[in-house]
Amino acid sequence: MTSQTNDALAEWSRRAERVMPGKQSNFRPGPDVPPVIAARAQGLRITDVNGKDFIDFTLGMGPGLLGYDNPRIREAVVAQMDRIMIAASGAMHHTAEIELAERIVEHVPCAEQVRFGISGTEADLMVMRLARGVSGKTHVLRFENHYHGWADTSFGGRLEGGSAEPVHGAELGAGIAAHAHSDVLMCPWNDADALERVLQAHGDKIALVIMEAVMCNNGCCPPRRGYLEAVRVICDRYGVLLCFDEVITGFRMGIGGAQGHYGVTPDLAVFGKAMAGGLPLSAVAGRREIMAYLKDNRVLGGGTFNSFPLATASAIAGIDMLAENDGALYRQMAVVQEKIATGLKEAAGRHGFQLMVQGPLGFLFFAFTEKEGAYTPTDLAGADMKLAMRLRGWMEESGVLVAGGSRLVMSPMMTDLEVSDALTRFDRAFAGLASEQ
Ligand SMILES: Cc1ncc(COP(=O)(O)O)c(C=O)c1O
Helix, strand or coil, X not given: CCCCCCHHHHHHHHHHHHHCCCCCCCCCCCCCCCCCCEEEEXXXXXXXXXXXXXXXECHHHCCCCCCCCCHHHHHHXXXXXXXXXXXXXXXXXXXXHHHHHHHHHHHCCCCCEXXXXXXXXXXXXXXXXXXXXXXXXXXXXXXXXXXXXXXXXXXXXXXXXXXXXXXXXXXXXXXXXXXXXXXEEEECCCCHHHXXXXXXXXXXXXXXXXXXXXXCCCCCECCCCCHHHXXXXXXXXXXXXXXXXXXXXXXXXXXXXXXXXXXXXXXXXXXXXXXXXXXXXXXXXXXXXXXXXXXXXXXXXXXCCCCCHHHHHHHHHHHHHHHHHHHHHHHHHXXXXXXXXXXXXXXXXXXXXXXXXXXXXXXXXXXXXXXXXXCCHHHHCCCCHHHHHHHHHHHHHCCEEEECCCEEECCCCCCHHHHHHHHXXXXXXXXXXXXXX
16 A cells, blocks of 8 residues: 655654654554544545545544534534533523423433533443432443443443453553443343343343444444344333433434334433534433433532533534434435445445445445344454455545444435545545455
């Protein structure tokens, strides 16, 4: 692979290396992926410091559902700046957060009340504390390979030897508190019998079952037919609260998120990413009697920037756009997504690779495997992950930014011209990959 060594990129890379520990401020991609230093974003494109143009399928890792410079989002943010830009979340409400909560209650099935935060990680921590506070129970049940933020208790862990107590090893990096998983139990996902067994054995101490309703962080695996319904019934049987972490699926899979799409209503849900038109904002939504614990301080949780006014205004504008014409933008995104998924597979095929592509509306995953689809990461055990990482490098080389975990973040704003440009670039990337073989 040729490397980009234009003067500007080299110079910015040198400056970054001196003052920042890594080529970005999140988890770092592997060495096969060359650095990108963005200078400007417009529509669905990024221009780097060399002036190189990328079609961006990362879109902020989800928030950029409506593109980078959507005029209606911009207008709403500027108007809010004129109205009130900073509001003390500990001292007052502001009107935009109330209007936004009304919209979430209108569109999201489980939402009777809403509490806002800033990041998805914080909202996940809030929901876990809330469930413990409400139930008086100690443990949270998470699922192997799901992601609920990077905090010690919400991050990682894997199953070993049939035990529901997760182990966490070197793959999580150093520095995780020793006690972090002591009140976490774990279960394989998409297996209702496994959940039933864990709740039968430990249900009396489990406050919350939390899951991504589509496993977007590992293979974009869909729930098996009837699985979410079974989870709902099992949680009710053992008196355990159920939360869907909709940080990815929320407002992306549909205006009602995964719960709206599948028709299964959890007790609580967490939102972030695409909810606020690209600005930082998260939310915990749930049943009134659970949320009441926050109202009278039986459960505590803070955050100086919670309900950040510019983000709440941006979210209102975005959700209104998504709701218009009975969700026309979602229908538009489905058309774009179908073309991208098919085009990606065809480009792979032309260069001798077999690619599986799957994902819910708004998010795609690809893997080098002959399988048609995957319900769990075990189904992907034979997929060539190293090849996928190298493809990500060739994609960058060809002017396509692909998100970590071999994922493409979709937007309804992609024009036909951009789709065909993307398909041409996919072809170039696979040609590059084939040239290495
Ligand atoms: C399902 C899910 N939950 C929670 C988070 C954490 O959100 P944030 O990165 O905003 O803290 C993420 C982030 O990728 C996520 O995908």
